[in-house]
Amino acid sequence: MLSLSGAIESIERAEFSSSLGLANNVDMFRELLGREPAVQALLAYLKQPGNSKILLGRIESLVREQDDIRFRNSRDAAIAVYLWALNATNPPLGRLGASMVLVAPRLWWARKTALAIVSGTSVHTESARGSSGVSLVGQWRTASQGDIKEVMVLGEPPFELIRENRVLDDPSAIKSQGEPDNPSLVDDPKFTTSGAS
């Protein structure tokens, strides 16, 4: 099986993106990515504690990268794969990653993946023009407005991504910087957010 670094390198190559680009819709895209050995390797490594947070940092880094802004983000497919894998193994982090992707420009597959993650089940409210209603589904609020029957307002996520690439599910459980983490990846500068190439 591929190493994690090998899997990431493979996923972020243009050839990988192009092989997924044969898809004519998002269902085919997901089927194609599921066939890739690199994705299988990624899923296996995400089972190790701590690796999900690092992948989230990688998503954030790729989303922010500004290659040629005339064109689609060259890592769009990779971001979509990471998002999909993260959501499959750690749904709360998957939702946070989705919220990052939804506000980023020049993404196609990643945005579709993010939308699938955040949409889930929603409550539809019919309303007359000019009226509005809000309902709460989990962390997400849906609102209807005028003729639009289904809109969604993203609520504030329940946790924050804070310093030193650490993600806390519970902000009140802030631990000291000396807390040990998964040594297999955290200390590898290649996979920290700032060290990602």
Add this chain to the structure above:
Amino acid sequence: MIAILACESSRRALRGDYSDDRKRGSVPVARTTRIKRTSTVHSSVLKTTKMAEIIIGRASEHDPAALHLYTKGNRRFIENELPDSDLSRDALRAAREIVRGISPSAMCRSLTGLYNCVGLVFASRRTMVDVKHLPIILEDDGYSMIPESDALLGDIVLYRRNGLISHVGIVFEFRDVSIRGDRSRIEVWVLSQWGENGEYLHKLREVPTIYGDGLEFWSERRPEC
């Protein structure tokens, strides 16, 4: 249909500029997401301060970025979505190599990722349309299934995999590939857009395995001519 505002709208939203959205009458963004970097040295620090992004029916009739695309018979809206940007030249060249690996004889007609197979055939290359919408298009636009032997130039060919529609193209050429002394053999060539990997003229059955091997020919022709 849960969706997100078009990319430019998202960018305006991030800048706090909703004036264009309100002028167009689309659903305004109530608040906007602010992602604030609190450290710029060696860590990525995000703190979402406010968080709201209104998502309206992307690709639906309410999406200002979607084209007004309707079927002929019942005037049903065809959901579509236009990418806000094309793939880079490098990405498209890599895509072409992927295609060449699958179909060495395929000829690239146009290298772009701004439309997909359905967008080529039914929307004049203007937008992306999910293949799942093909049945209503075929039904409302008066298409009938025909045997391969009756297919003419301009008819369309549908690909299926596990019974589901996966791809569509236009019958573009019939090539006589008969070998001297043997019976004439006609090869069907199809013009189709391979996902976002460009538009190609290719042999009928030389397509990615993900498109399947189920073939159907459909035509809207009126037989009187």
